[in-house]
Amino acid sequence: MSDLLERLRGRGWRLTAQRRVVAEVLDGDHVHYTADEVHARASERLPEISRATVYNTLGELVSLGEVLEVSTDGRAKRYDPNAHHDHQHLVCSRCGTIRDVHVQGDPLSALPEPERYGFQVSEVTVTYRGICPTCSAPS
Amino acid sequence: MSDLLERLRGRGWRLTAQRRVVAEVLDGDHVHYTADEVHARASERLPEISRATVYNTLGELVSLGEVLEVSTDGRAKRYDPNAHHDHQHLVCSRCGTIRDVHVQGDPLSALPEPERYGFQVSEVTVTYRGICPTCSAPS
DNA sequence: TCCTACATTGGACAATGTCTAAGTCAAGAA
DNA sequence: TTCTTGACTTAGACATTGTCCAATGTAGGA
Numbered sequence: 001m002s003d004l005l006e007r008l009r010g011r012g013w014r015l016t017a018q019r020r021v022v023a024e025v026l027d028g029d030h031v032h033y034t035a036d037e038v039h040a041r042a043s044e045r046l047p048e049i050s051r052a053t054v055y056n057t058l059g060e061l062v063s064l065g066e067v068l069e070v071s072t073d074g075r076a077k078r079y080d081p082n083a084h085h086d087h088q089h090l091v092c093s094r095c096g097t098i099r100d101v102h103v104q105g106d107p108l109s110a111l112p113e114p115e116r117y118g119f120q121v122s123e124v125t126v127t128y129r130g131i132c133p134t135c136s137a138p139s
Numbered sequence: 140m141s142d143l144l145e146r147l148r149g150r151g152w153r154l155t156a157q158r159r160v161v162a163e164v165l166d167g168d169h170v171h172y173t174a175d176e177v178h179a180r181a182s183e184r185l186p187e188i189s190r191a192t193v194y195n196t197l198g199e200l201v202s203l204g205e206v207l208e209v210s211t212d213g214r215a216k217r218y219d220p221n222a223h224h225d226h227q228h229l230v231c232s233r234c235g236t237i238r239d240v241h242v243q244g245d246p247l248s249a250l251p252e253p254e255r256y257g258f259q260v261s262e263v264t265v266t267y268r269g270i271c272p273t274c275s276a277p278s
Numbered sequence: 279t280c281c282t283a284c285a286t287t288g289g290a291c292a293a294t295g296t297c298t299a300a301g302t303c304a305a306g307a308a
Numbered sequence: 309t310t311c312t313t314g315a316c317t318t319a320g321a322c323a324t325t326g327t328c329c330a331a332t333g334t335a336g337g338a
Contacts, residue, residue, distance in 0.1 A: 014303090014304055014305075014314095014315060014316065015304075015305090016303080016304070016315095016316065016317080018316080018317070019316090034294090035294080035295080036293090036294080048317095048318085049317085049318090050317065050318050050319070050320095051295090051318095051319090052295095052296085052297085052317075052318065052319080052320095053316080053317055053318075055294095055295065055296075056316085056317085069213070071210060071212070071213035073210070074208070074210035074213070074216045074325095074326095075293080075294080076293080076294060076295090077213045077294090077295090090250075090254075090255070090256065090258055090260070092258065093261075093262075099256055099258075101250060101254045101255075101256075102254055103249040103250055103251075103254070104249050104250075104251060105249055107246065107249065107265060108267075110242040110243050110244055110246065110249075110265075111227075111229075111240060111242055111243075111267055112242075112243060115229075115240045115241055115242070116229070116240075116267075116269075117229065117238055117240075117271075117272070118271070118272035119229055119231065119238075119267075119269040119270060119271050119272070120269045120270045120275055121229070121267050121268070121269035122232075122268065122269045122270075123232075123267070123268040123269070124265060124266065124267050124268070125265070125266050125268075126246060126249075126263060126264070126265050127263065127264050127266075128247075128250055128255075128258075128260050128262070128263050129260070129261060129262040129263070129264075130255075130258040130259045130260035130261045130262065131258060131259045131261075132256075132257070132258050133256070133257035133258070136259055153283095153284060153285065153334090153335055153336075154335075154336095155284095155285065155286080155334080155335070157285080157286070158285090173325090174325080174326080175324090175325080187286095187287085188286085188287095189286065189287045189288065190287095190288090190326090191286075191287065191288080191289095191326095191327085191328085192285080192286055192287075194325095194326065194327075195285080195286085213294095213295095214324085214325080215324080215325060215326090216325090216326090
């Protein structure tokens with residue numbers, strides 16, 4: 001994740017304690033925190049960090065393409081640091097757990113030209129839903 | 140859409156003016172209103188209808204499988220009456236316009252067994268994003 | 279027509295996100 | 309090192325979207 005901080009500094013990012021902490025919280029490949037969760041975890045290391053800064057920083061990371069914004073349920077958006085490897089998401093309908101998954105083929109090619117209605121289609125997100133092993137286990 | 144009202148009455152739905160109006164607003168195959176838009180349009184015909192009733196009714200229609208809930212942007216959910224024909228969505232990244240589209244093949248089959256991690260996968264939503272003809276036209 | 283269980287209402291409340299004005303500080307300049 | 313400055317952070321008000329509840333109204337069966 002320190003590569004990330006390097007990359008960002010190379011782009012003129014001013015390196016502050018707050019931004020460093022947010023980046024550290026997002027470290028890891030299979031993390032899908034909400035902004036509030038990021039704020040809670042960042043607060044453990046830097047108690048005075050504000051919500052606004054967390055929102056700002058997450059927004060900047062998304063603009064810079066370092067983090068993906070995922071909204072699986074119409075509730076809080078989640079932030080996915082695994083932005084440099086193409087992947088999709090598998091969500092448990094019961095507990096909301098999210099896993100990164102990899103599909104066969106390019107989902108973009110499944111949309112025929114006449115079904116594009118003149119759009120310049122550039123992106124596709126696929127979300128699978130189901131019940132995870134934990135939730136489907138007999139209680 | 141009156142088939143819808145019939146179907147619902149058959150399931151024990153009490154038929155009120157409010158519910159009728161909400162159903163009428165959703166009439167049509169390519170409509171993707173937010174709850175507030177549904178409320179605004181319903182209010183034109185039945186000025187005293189409350190927000191709570193619109194939310195309740197939309198929630199019921201979703202539970203009954205008559206309407207789909209679509210959240211394309213992490214903002215307000217949208218309601219799609221085209222629930223009985225399998226389809227996906229194409230969204231304009233600029234103006235937010237939504238079109239129903241049909242893909243080739245079954246997106247579910249693109250997720251290999253080992254990528255399912257023991258989930259009982261039952262649903263998949265595919266959202267294409269791009270710039271619509273209107274937004275890409277030279278101004 | 280009358281009853282009553284179900285539906286509706288208005289408004290308070292909750293969750294998530296955005297904005298602003300004032301204070302703070304990282305990093306280059308001297 | 310110290311200074312300077314524009315970018316960053318903060319607290320809290322505000323906005324949007326959605327949920328909940330107690331009081332009131334009413335659809336549809338008896």
